Amino acid sequence: MTARLMQGNEAVGWGALAAGCRFYAGYPITPSTEIAEMLSRELPKLGGKFIQMEDEIASLAACIGASVGGLKALTATSGPGFSLMQEHIGYAAMVEVPCVIVDVQRLGPSTGQPTSPSQGDVMQARWGAHGDHPIIALSPTSVRQAFDLTVQAFNFSEQYRTPVILLLDEVIAHMREKVELPAPDAVRVVDREITRVPSEWYLPYGDALSDVPPMASFGMGYRYHVTGLFHDPAGYPTQRLDEIGPWIERVFRKIERNLADIVLVEEDGTDAANTIVVAYGATARSAQHAVKLARGQRAKVGLVTLLTIWPFAEEVIERVAHMARRIVVPEMNLGQLALEVERIAGRRKVVRVNRANGEMVTPMMILEAIEGK
Amino acid sequence: MKHKDRDKRTEIRLAGEGGQGMILAGIILAEAAAIYDGKNAVQTQSYGPEARGGTSKSEVVISEEAIDYPKVISADILVATSQEACDKYTGLMARGGLLIVDKDQVGRVLVHQAVRAPISRLAAEVVGQPITANVVALGVLVGLSGVVSREAIEKAVLARAPRGTEEINRAALAVGFAEAARIAGG
Structure with a gap:
């Protein structure tokens, strides 16, 4: 194109x-x-x-x-x-x-x-x-x-x-x-895994060796039940504790075991920085400009751009919080993802930069926070 | 403290009333820069929920390099086609910036060095189509500033012109260029 x-x-x-x-x-x-x-x-x-x-x-x-x-x-x-x-x-x-x-x-x-x-x-x-x-x-x-x-x-x-x-x-x-x-x-495209077992053996929520059971599409000739009630491996409602507990554990496990795949983060100059800006979405564009200006003033400032918001990038924030004295979190709200950064880095290190009036957080607002004004 | 890399980015704000075509003018300007001049360009806009009326603005940032912050920090060029837009944004310009107002719509300008061009009158009387005022404005803007090449803006205008309106749009742009030449000639 x-x-x-x-x-x-x-x-x-x-x-x-x-x-x-x-x-x-x-x-x-x-x-x-x-x-x-x-x-x-x-x-x-x-x-x-x-x-x-x-x-x-x-x-x-x-x-x-x-x-x-x-x-x-x-x-x-x-x-x-x-x-x-x-x-x-x-x-x-x-x-x-x-x-x-x-x-x-x-x-x-x-x-x-x-x-x-x-x-x-x-x-x-x-x-x-x-x-x-x-x-x-x-x-x-x-x-x-x-x-x-x-x-x-x-x-x-x-x-x-x-x-x-x-x-x-x-x-x-x-x-x-x-x-x-x-x-x-x-473009790399991933398609869901489709079951290979015959329909009489198919368990829509249970026949997986991994934590993600293969699917069967409606229309393939596989009959199974889809319900918002807690369900057993066959898809039917269950009240059994030994089925409900493992279900919850499995659906969390399928994400948590794959954080390295799922948590997408861009880091720029975070290894030698004493101030880190953590940003996402359009606000990351303001942060890029602010970081560029701050570096022009010889500030040691790094930028973490979160492409994956959830699950939260705990490992990355923990690592950069270890080195940085201050973490600046600009957001077009009154402080939402800052709560997560504070949970990992501690409230004392985090400087929130917030704007919730329909305008972008400006580079100058972030620059002032970087400079500790 | 320098607020932006002035050498590296050119910021243009086009502001008026909803329905005047200022947002489309911004898109065309950005396409001229990005597609036909081969630079980088970002266009953003802000407008109210109304289909017509209310203030409407379009912002374009042009740079040879990658553009980070997509909005105008301090406009190098402001085109104002309503009194309200002129009042609101004149004070937010870069020092030495170029202010172009439609003098038929804007009676009061707070700075001395504004360019007062009869944009909507030229569209109505010379081009013969009031709706082409935004293209006339682009002609004045490009003619005076050279922020994109004339070839690029002409290609961009024609690429966006609905079929059958190419000639009237080409004419509107030429009227804008001529007005710019008249102003520059003093």
Whole structure:
């Protein structure tokens, strides 16, 4: 592909198609709507299905159904719709159905400011659905990364049979940047493992040697039960403690044993720094500029960019906190991921830089925190 | 303290009322820089929930190098096509920056060195299509600043022009260039 000026939302759509997504169900909402517009145009060309649903609850339900039917499925929304989707994010985690949910964060709560950016849904992405469940959430910092991390989100969801959340913010979603997308055959695509045992032996939640049981798509001739109740290896409801406990342990284990694969972090100059900036999403772009200016003043400052927000990059933060005197955490909220950094690094080391009025955190705000002003 | 690498990035802000086409003008300018001049460019926007009215702004950062912070820090160029936009953003310009206002829309300018061009009148009376005011503005902007090449802006305008409107858009750009030449000639 040649270089193009492309919007982040459009790159998400192309990323989904490159990852093999062939189903989209959603309800349009600013600032995510361009994803739906783009896929409504492009999916049918590839034999895929696009459905505009009656609301966000039904949207994710349709995606889960499509995924059980064997398709890679995507939905996209913003804060108000993301709140409605929480019920089915929990359901997808419980029934271990791969799907990708894009949340383009806008200023909230409630209707808030639909056209203004925010990073206010970080904790909702982790804890919005009730009950203990693992989750993967990724957050791109550029248009190109919006493409790459969409592919990655599908790959993780297929590999670990889990819902994956892609957290954009309005800046990354609506920003146009010069990008050159990779050729389709240069994109690494992971497909879910499909069972090889005959249908009479198939256990949808139990026949795995790994922690991720192979799937059988509806329509393949395998009969099994899918329920949000705790279920036994065959998928039927259970109240047995020796089935419920191991289920919870397994679904956490399938993520925790693979943190090295899942936790994507970029580090820049962290090995010799006494101040570290930890940033994600559009705010990482402000941080890059601030770090460049600070280094011009000979400050020893490093930058950690979190591409994976959840699970949290505990190991990396622990390592850099060991060396650094100060950790600066800029966010377009009043302090959400800073809570996690503080949990690992201790509150005394962490300097929060917050802005929640619909404007980006500026490089100057971060620079002042680096300089200890 | 230097707030940005002034030598390395050029920041342009186009601001007016929703519906005037300022966001599209920003996209076209960014495409001219990124696709046809081969530089890096980032375009962002902010606007209200209304389809028309309200302030609307489009920001473009152009650089030979990779662009980190995507928003304008202090605009090197401001194009203001409404009084409100002019009042709001003039004070946020870089020192020595270029301020271009549509003099039919903006009566009061707080600085002396502003360029006052009759952008919307030229679009309505010379081009014959008021809707082309944003393209006239691009012609004035590029003609005076050279922030992208004339070839690049023309290609970018034509690539975005709906079929059948190529000639009127080409004419609008030429009117903008001519106005820039008239202003530069004093």
